[in-house]
Each structure stands twice: as C-alpha cells, then as structure tokens.
Amino acid sequence: MATIGFAGYGFMARVRRDAYAAAGGSRPSFAADTDPARRAEAEAAGMKAFASIEDMLERARPDVVDVCLPTHLHAPAVRASLEAGAHVFCEKPLCANPAEARALAALAASRGRLLLVGHILRFFPDYRTLLNSYRNGDVGAPGVARARRLTNRPPESRAWYCDDALCGGVILDLMIHDIDFALLALGAPERAFARRACDPASGLDFALATLRFKSGAMAHFEACWAANIGFRYEFELAGDRGLLHIDSASKPALKTSLYDGCSRLENPTSKSPMALQLEHFLDCVENGAEPLINADEAALAVAAADAIARSAREGKVVAIET
Template sequence: MQRTLVIGLGTMGSVHTKAFYEMPDAELVGVVDRNLEKRQQFSERYETNEYETFQEALTKLNERIDVVSICLPTDEHPEYVKQAADAGIHVICEKPIARTPELARELIDYCKEKKVQLFVGHVVRFFQEYVEAKQVIDSGAIGKINVVRTRRGGAFPQVPSDWYSDYSRSGGLVLDTIIHDFDFLRWCFGNVTRVYAKSIAGAKGVNEKKRDYASVTLRFASGVIAHVEGTWAHRQFSTAFEFSGTDGVIDYDSQKQKAVITEIHQTEGSGAGVAVPESPLQLSPYDRELRHFISCIETGSEPVVTAEDAYEAVVISHAALASIADGEVVEITAEGVKSS
C-alpha cells in the first residue's frame, strides 16, 4: 500500500486525486493547494487531509508519504521534484518533466542521487487507440512504415492563473501538447535525428489572441518521416493518426470514429481490407497510468515510460521550438541540438 499526496488541484490534480482515492493499492493521505476553498472541497469529497503547502504536509504527516503527484505548472516542477526527493519520496510528475532539457536532466540526476523513483505522465502510451496501433506496428502487419501523420489539440487551455499564455512558463503548444505525439512516435520508431517546424505564434510561443497552430516534421534514425500537427485554434479537442506501411495503413480520428481501423492490403481478388476495432476499457488511461506507476514502485519493475523517455521528449520539443524560432532544420545528435 503506497501512501500518496497530490500537489496542485487543477485539471490533472483532480484526475490524480480521484484515481488514488479509488485505487486498491494506494492510500490518499492528503492534497495540497494554495486555494483554501478548493482544497477543502477535495478533502471532504475524498475523505483526506488538506494542506496549503508541501512543507506543511511533510511536517504534519510525519513521514507518512510514500509517493507525491506533482500536478503544477511546468515551471514549478523542479522545485517540488527536488523537495520530494530530499524527503525520500517517490515522484509522479505531470508532463513535461521540465521546461528545458537541461532542467529535465538535472531532475533525473537529482532523483537518482537521492535514490527515489521518478515517473512522468506521458499518458498517451496508455490510451487504447495508441497501444493498439503500436501493437500492429510491432507485429509487422502493415509492413515497413515510411510515413506517419498525427494531429492533436483544440482550444487554448483556460486556467485561473493563465500560465499557459506565459511562454517562459509553459513552452506553448509544442512543449505542452504535441510533446505527447513526440513521445509516442519515439516509442514506436526510436530516436529522432532532424526536426523542421513552423507555427502561427512563431518564436513568441503564444500570440496575442491565444491561438497557435504548429506543424512539425520529424526524421527518425530508422528512416521514418512523421508530420505532427498541433492546434490551440479549434473549439473541440481531437486527436488523429495515420501510419502508412508497405502492406497496409492504420487510421484513427477521434472526430470520425471510435475505433482504430487497420487496413491490410490483400492480394488481387481477395476482397477488402480487415477492420480491427478497439476494445472498451473499464479504467481510464489516467487510471491505468497511475496504477502502473504504483505497481512499478511496489515491484521495482521498469515503467512503460521512463524518465529518460520524458527527457528525450523535451529534447525533441526544444528542437522544434528552435526550428520555429530561426526557420532552419535542427539536428539532434548525441552532443545535443544544433541548427543545420
């Protein structure tokens, strides 16, 4: 049984709190938020303790915390990850792990030094549509994949503090939203070597109308080319992907269908392609992710998404941001990111 504390009661903090409250292998020992009314509401609803600060929770719970979930704005992650590590508490941190690759590396090394585990919430790896697509890719059913297209986004995120509109804090659309696709595609195809990107907001990250639309082209060491689109310019959130292989296509669009369609090219005269629907799940992807992280702590097993994976996703995101800023192709090498 892992005793859990949630810091930050915004959208993701709400998800984490509910998940831990209902989880058989976790005990929700408290919630932390600066807003008194909000934390009291959560305390009553989920029958737990409420605290204004992390330090207050540490003092009053007296070492009764095994895991802390950090659900705060991106720029606040380093402070709280280090505080938890100093207290010997395992960390679940919402993505992105940090605002820059340098900070991300620092946090990973810090947690290793303090001998605590660090998990990062790249939840797309737990969405059934994406899990199913990777299984088909790995099976070789659609042959060698050469071209990929993904899309993700909707309206500009609205939160009381409006921190998303501060590019120095959030990293904008690229670092906050389509980093999900960067991580998923790297999971499928390995390391990225070249990045070229354009966006509406340009180097400022967020324009005056709080809208952005970005297009990022990734070249992988494996030879795959991926076209990644992200938007904060539409009203409704949606995701989509298409994987084109030599023997078939995997296609999904949340606005058009509720199943992943796999079309296998048949020999002439053998009939149409085969549609493979997804299976409905009782648990949400967020529940599955958090239960997986808790299981990894209990068993010492390797997580589906590692802290190193989270670091690489930030590296790809920053390569895209650098390309948007200077209009050049950016190369990712073992030595780091550089413009061509």
C-alpha cells in the same frame, strides 16, 4: 499500500483524484498548495493539506508525490520530492528545459527512486493497439508517421497556460503527447523543423513540425489550440508493407446529436486511460512492476519538443541531442 501526496491541488489534481478512485487502489491522503481555498477543498475531500511541498515532505513523509503543478513549477517540486526520498509521479511535460529534465532523470536514478511521467497516450487502448501491431511487424519497417491533435484552448482561469514562458505553448504542452509516442515507436530523433502561428486575439496556437529519426524514418506533427475547435486526434504509421491508422472522430462508438444544435462524440471504455496509468504507476511503486515509461524517455521528449519550439522561433533546422 503507498501513501501519496499531491504537489498542487488544481484542475489536474482533481482529475487524478477521481482517477485514483476509479483505479481502485491507494489514494492520495495529502495535498500541498499555496492557495488556502484549494487547501480547504483538499481537506473537504478527506486529505490533510499543507501550505508548502517542503512542509508536506517533512511532516507527512509520503511514499509518492504526485506533481500536478503548472509546468514551470515541476522541476523544483520533483527535485525536492526525490531528495526527500519519495517516488514521483509527474504530469507531462517533465519540465520545460532539456538540461534540467536530464538532471532530474539522473537525480532519480542516483537516489534509486521512480520518476514516472504522465505521457498518457501510452495508456490509451487505441495507441497501444497500434503500437503492438507495429511491433508485431504488421507494417514492416517504419517510414512516415503522422500525428494530429486538436483541442479547445484551456480556460482563461488557468492563466499560466496562456503564458509561453510558464507552460511552453502548444508544442511543449500538447504536441509533446505525440512527440513522446513517435519517439517510443521510431527511436532516436536526429533533427527538427517547425513553424508556428499564434494569434493572441483569438487564442489560436497552431504548430506544424517534422522530426527526422536516425533510422531514416520521419514524422509529421500537427497541434492546435483554438476556441471551440473541439477535441480530435489521429495517428498514422506507414511502413514498407503496410499502414496503421487510428482516429478519435471518424468512427466514434457514440454520436449524440440533439435537435437544439448540440452534438457530442464519445468512445466509452470500462476504465479511463488516466485510471490505467495510475494503476500501473502504483504497481511499479508497490509491486516493483517494470515502468512503461522511464525518466530518460520523458527527458528525451522534452529535448525533442524544445528543438521543435526553437526551430519554430528561429526558422532553422535544429539538431536534437540524444
């Protein structure tokens, strides 16, 4: 059984704490957070809490550090953990800067430690089914992928989300899910083009992007944060002899409509994608399983997302270094 410590004990750590419990294996026993209230919460949940990551690394020496910090704090926490000899689970994106992402991947490799980034679509049963079908040759050679992701604006209490410099906005934080999945399916990217609309008054952050791949295939991305837009995703992959499509909303397993106006769509499964992801990450650490995502792939997703964000800022085509 691996010992696990959270770096940061905010919203994502609480989600992951419950997912560790659902996964049924090792559970975090340490947490580091600068906020005393959050440390008290971690202790109430049965964990030993520390005021800094360095303190936790030195005194608790966890086998694994699970980084659940705001994006701009990922890189220093990942680096310190790897240098202390821990394996690292890190929420996506690995970090905001492509050169830094590559350096973290190289550091993990040189230290012989796992750096597993939570690109969770790889653990969604619908995305996995689509990917397996594509790899089975059901659509032939890939041509055009279309990805769509809409979600409610993150709550204002998490102010770092609203600061582009801290989280990277809708492209680096939301679209990167689909960017990673498209890279997984379509291989090395060549160039990006994008446009973005931000409206601070309403909170809308909306981006449309294209990626061209070295194979000639292309992908379109639509990502939206807005108040009350609801949650929805779609992914479509058209090849030279077939088509694959998944959609979170067109055919939900359950649709509840209350007569007072509330309605809700649900697609229950016996284990959540987050629990499946943590189960797999622990299997890699504890039993040497082959990771379904490696740090170089996570760094490439950062590079592609950064190119898309830069294209949106500069209005130019941006080449992607691979």
